[in-house]
Amino acid sequence: MKSLVSFFVAVACADVVSSVPMGKHHHGGFEWSKNEIVFGFGDSYTFTQGQYGLTNYSWNTFQNLDKHGQVIVKEDPIILNAVSVHNCSINDDEQITYEFKTSAGLPSKCKHSLYNIAFAGADIDPTKTTLHHNFSIDYVTQIDQWFKYVKPAVHYESSKTLAASFIGINDVSDTSKWTNVSFPDFFDGLIASVFDGLERLHGAGIESFLILNVPPVDKAPGGGGKPALTTNIATYNSILSNYTMTFAKNHTESNVFFVDTNMIFNSILANASSYGFKNTTGYCPEYDAPDFNTNYTAYGCLAPYEYFWYNTGHVTYPVHKLLADQISDMLNSGTTVNK
Template sequence: MKFATFLMLTTSALARPSKPVSSWPGWSGIEQMFVFGDSYTTTGFNASTGPQPSPGNPLGNPKYPGYTSSNGPNWVDYLTVKYNDSLVLTYSLAYGGATVDAALVAQYLPTVLSLKEQVQTEFLPLYGTQQLASWKPDATLFAIFIGINDVGNSYAGTASGNTTIYDAVLSEYTSLVNQLYDSGARNFVFLNVPPVDRSPLTASSGPAAQALEASRIALFNSRIATLAANLAHADKQNAVFLYDTHTLFEEVLDNPQQFPQTAPYRNTTDYCLDYENGTAAMDTLNASCVYPVNEYFWLNSLHPTYPMHDLLSSKVAEELRGGRCM
């Protein structure tokens, strides 16, 4: 099965009726999950050297919640142990700083594993062959949350209006999804890019930079929607979900009190320098900061704290539980 990258859609891929698909067992029927992405998703899992996920340790290594960017559990942790409807063994192959392909959009360090490497050097040889874990296509979910660094590391170079870099990136993204499909993957959930144009990192560059990054995020997200829709339409056996991370983040940044998980937030625009590298406790209050760390949306210039991840995970689970695939 191969699918085209840029099919024109006549309706929004985010406002869609659910379709019956034979491969989707329901969220309660998922037994394993392979997750790909960047620092918003990584738990520090080492596929080669650490313990593999097991019923007594569903995320494998390192010790829960792992090495996250949220000063606590991230959405993958919560989806595995809090919002799961069954025992789910989760293999998080995500890597902080990842882009889709470092040859297209450079990463901050050459040692970072891009999505391409996560798929081709981690998943396919170790799990695609079922060498380290046995998994069933109809009881396994593949989750991909990528694009923050692709846009963040490239948008300034598109100020002239030339956005062909995103054609290349999404073409490679599509190829990698095809490779997962060819290995047996049939159940997918894609998360689009959140509004990191509102992060302190981009805000520090001024309104023009924020507007440019916002426009490139919108473009990138439209391409993710197209990718997901094409995958869903290419094979009726595919169960494809697209979660609108962007809208959820916007809602929280505008009014965090509307959700129980994020109601404690008191600051959604800035962060406290003494918290930026994490704290010993999830609710640490440093005398130099106005609020405890968990009352700031931003832990540092780019990463949200764990309450946002808690909410995101609950909403992804709600989507999966409802079976609202494309």
């Protein structure tokens, strides 16, 4: 599905191709207007399609070489609107970075350069759960890919860089039928893996972090109102919140933003009509038809933007836009959990 749509400011790193990104710690408040780069990690709610990515799953496979034999990173164009919300829109990461307003598509052409390592279908740690797809690139591996491929290629300044982490949806969903596990302990171990990754990024000089919790996918058409999934989400989100507060407390020099997507989505659902949504429980079965966006009436469906849910588990582009707007407000106001 789509990612966050507006991480803001002009890009200066395009001219420093050969620079090695050793960020300097600049203590002080976060200024979104001066932020230059966003590094994204997550699953289908976060991924953006790239020319050198796996179609429908990622921005980059890091397998393609340029004429010098170097892995292509900075020159991998983001394909406009090619995310899980189909042709009609943009996701959260694209909206926050304003990628959806550019035509060239190169990460450096976004108002805030977007290097999105997220992979649709990702879970957190393959040592703790079976991969959602046997080809999924999990969160732990995404962090490894950042260090191996992105960090050497992209110049960044600590004070002008944001790392966005949106993960856990597949983990809570895929394990909701388990009956032989203590979920508080299990999710604690999974989330520990997430923050191991964030600690590594912090050690690499990144000092601003955006952390999002799991939205109410139990209310999605594919969630089926399953009580176990509802409980899983609440447990996971509670532990994630505690880890976020501890991380912020341990890194007072950093800027840690926490986005309660669960609360935001539930608020939108509770006031759906005021946002223009006419259907909050179903979706059009022909959502993936090539002409769906312009010919939806032929399928007996509402307009795409009148649905809250895009398919069995993802939301439509207006929902991503509403989420992105709230995230943008948070970043602009500098509302961190530790300041």
